[in-house]
Amino acid sequence: MVTTPQFLMVSPTCFDVSYHINPWMRPDAWQEDPDAMRQRALAAADALRASIEQAGGSVEMADGVPGLPDMVFPANAAVVLDGKAMMARFRYPERQGEEVHFLTLFRTLQQRGLIREIVTLPPGCFQEGAGDCIWDAGRQHFWAGFGPRSSRSSLEAIAATFDKRVVPLELATERCYHLDVCFCLLSGGEILYLPSALTPQALRTLRRTVNPDMLIEATEDDLLHFNINAVSLGREIITSLCTPALRQRLQARGYHVTEVDLAPFMLSGGGAYCMTLRLDRSSAPQHGALHPTLADAAH
Numbered sequence: 001m002v003t004t005p006q007f008l009m010v011s012p013t014c015f016d017v018s019y020h021i022n023p024w025m026r027p028d029a030w031q032e033d034p035d036a037m038r039q040r041a042l043a044a045a046d047a048l049r050a051s052i053e054q055a056g057g058s059v060e061m062a063d064g065v066p067g068l069p070d071m072v073f074p075a076n077a078a079v080v081l082d083g084k085a086m087m088a089r090f091r092y093p094e095r096q097g098e099e100v101h102f103l104t105l106f107r108t109l110q111q112r113g114l115i116r117e118i119v120t121l122p123p124g125c126f127q128e129g130a131g132d133c134i135w136d137a138g139r140q141h142f143w144a145g146f147g148p149r150s151s152r153s154s155l156e157a158i159a160a161t162f163d164k165r166v167v168p169l170e171l172a173t174e175r176c177y178h179l180d181v182c183f184c185l186l187s188g189g190e191i192l193y194l195p196s197a198l199t200p201q202a203l204r205t206l207r208r209t210v211n212p213d214m215l216i217e218a219t220e221d222d223l224l225h226f227n228i229n230a231v232s233l234g235r236e237i238i239t240s241l242c243t244p245a246l247r248q249r250l251q252a253r254g255y256h257v258t259e260v261d262l263a264p265f266m267l268s269g270g271g272a273y274c275m276t277l278r279l280d281r282s283s284a285p286q287h288g289a290l291h292p293t294l295a296d297a298a299h
């Protein structure tokens with residue numbers, strides 16, 4: 001069945017960088033010219049949306065909420081698989097106010113048939129959505145990051161909620177505070193990852209689970225450009241302005257890289273992947289070629 005990959009984005013009309021909860025956040029740089037920054041952020045979000053649509057995706061645009069600037073990163077709102085949304089619980093008070101608004105938004109999506117079921121996490125654990133929990137359709141399990149934000153106990157909650165295997169990857173550094181900052185699953189099953197971001201045990205787990213030829217080591221430079229935090233859609237990889245070296249490496253694997261200037265969002269520690277949330281991820285096994293067609297990319 002041909003389906004259109006469905007993404008959620010949140011408009012950056014209420015976006016700013018006004019607090020510091022990860023090492024990338026630069027309220028000082030935002031404050032130099034907040035109006036100009038906001039304009040750049042609006043243009044950047046438009047460009048990201050256009051790139052996703054150009055690649056065959058459809059984008060559901062939601063409104064932001066004043067005083068909750070990081071709602072522009074809906075990857076952190078929930079984990080979604082087979083129409084079921086497990087709503088996030090944020091570690092930092094600065095983001096906890098988003099929870100009630102994302103719940104309202106997801107109820108609206110449910111009424112419109114874009115989400116089937118909404119569930120909440122058991123008490124006592126943090127889990128920051130698809131930023132720390134990535135479904136791998138080819139391998140039939142979640143990759144789940146924990147440490148800086150999501151709690152270790154979230155692994156069990158994810159497994160119980162979705163009745164799927166969860167492969168834990170402990171994050172070694174606050175710089176990679178979410179898994180999606182240092183780990184990107186490409187549509188052909190390759191994984192672009194930054195080795196120094198994972199604990200020795202997580203590295204062993206990753207290298208045991210994935211064939212070496214499917215692992216692509218990212219560099220420090222790729223991290224600094226927020227290029228690992230990318231949207232993979234069929235052969236298209238949509239990411240912030242990219243190092244030529246990474247572009248060439250991805251091209252050599254048959255991908256085409258679309259670059260978007262996401263500088264205002266990088267001042268908050270975010271890139272293309274976390275500015276989006278896939279609403280249509282399916283656990284149905286993938287069949288066929290290494291590089292799925294856009295229809296297959298829906299999975």
Ligand SMILES: NC(=O)NCCC[C@H](N)C(=O)O
Nearest residue numbers: 022073131178268269270274
């Ligand atoms: N990497 C992500 O999944 N999300 C970006 C979140 C940025 C936000 N300023 C935060 O620190 O939570």
